[in-house]
Amino acid sequence: MHITIAIVEDNAGIGEELAQIIAEAPDCSCVVICRNLQTALKKIPPLQPDVVIMDINLPDGSGIEGTDRLKRLLPATQFLMFTIYEDNEQIIKSLEAGASGYLLKRTAPEDLVRAIREIKTGGVPMTPEVARKVIQTFQRPPRANSAESLTSREEEILQLLSRGMLSKEIARELSISIETVNSHLKHIYGKLHVRTRTEAVIKFLR
Amino acid sequence: MHITIAIVEDNAGIGEELAQIIAEAPDCSCVVICRNLQTALKKIPPLQPDVVIMDINLPDGSGIEGTDRLKRLLPATQFLMFTIYEDNEQIIKSLEAGASGYLLKRTAPEDLVRAIREIKTGGVPMTPEVARKVIQTFQRPPRANSAESLTSREEEILQLLSRGMLSKEIARELSISIETVNSHLKHIYGKLHVRTRTEAVIKFLR
DNA sequence: ACCCGCATCCCCACTACTGGGGATTTTCGA
């Protein structure tokens, strides 16, 4: 089960080093090293590698953008980000673009090879810190105490609101008049400190 | 560096088995086994365990709800879901409730102990399949056949829309007229098959 | 018995949004 790998990394030294590490693994081989996005977009698609190791900081654009473009052309290829950035923004954007793994550049050689094998077999190689950041995006930030609590009726209406229903439809659903719905909405807006239903829904959906 | 563990599991057999596995690890000890949510909510907080192993299917409620409640009382405690459910819904809800790990019940004993150590030291133990499902929630689902793709300008406007901005504000932000914004909105609604901005935002926020 | 919060309903004026129509210029790929 041989794994073919493409590297996108602008720093020649690091690129060589990665290729070296990969070459030493019996089941892996590096098929190309690209120093910028343009080259990557041209050379990688026809090679159809199993895995692409992608740096984020590239001279002619972001590796995230590159991942996004390449993933559309190569849906079966796995993308492993390899970067110094460990902020939430970069991590999440990478995943959104289609990456399935995220390593920091301080990763040890043996861990890199392990990550390549892992991503190929359906795993999600990430450093523990990165994984924590990812799952934290799911967790509700500590409830803002500025938001006064809604009554049960108000919550019920907010729930329906967040399904995209019009006031008219909510009124029909709850068998009350539209005036009442709008009255509840006024109170909801006041408590959530928003001015439109869309803002209210956004807050509700976090 | 001893790790104290609480188990919430309604099935007596499985609970005992877990406790047994934990007892065999030199650095772990199980401080309590709870067979339902009510007991867990009463007995676990004063014990302040390092890790809680939580089943999802409990006789008097969901382990997800239990995690949510307990995590508020024990923010430093790590929650490891241990369940047969591997559908997206349960996984995501668990993470939202505050869980930091998610194992399936077919996990081997040695993997369980490894997961406990991992979650304690800031990692995110998950089976590869579960991890894939998690990161897939970030990835644009393969463009729904019915949903035509938005142009970059349309996406940009949808982005601002999802921040709760009025058409007027979007126009000012992008230095274009409100008519243009509304024109883009019409196209967005058509492509997303919605009739209001709130619905569009809901779809955009998934 | 009284008050207060909640839910209900109503009115009004104003603003914002929706959904038709059409028009022009710019951009970009075949």
Next chain:
DNA sequence: TCGAAAATCCCCAGTAGTGGGGATGCGGGT
């Protein structure tokens, strides 16, 4: 270079939403 798609702007009629105001009745607690 030609044409299609995108982005820009405009008008209009109708609908929906926002933000004031006030009113009634119900139930819980002091």
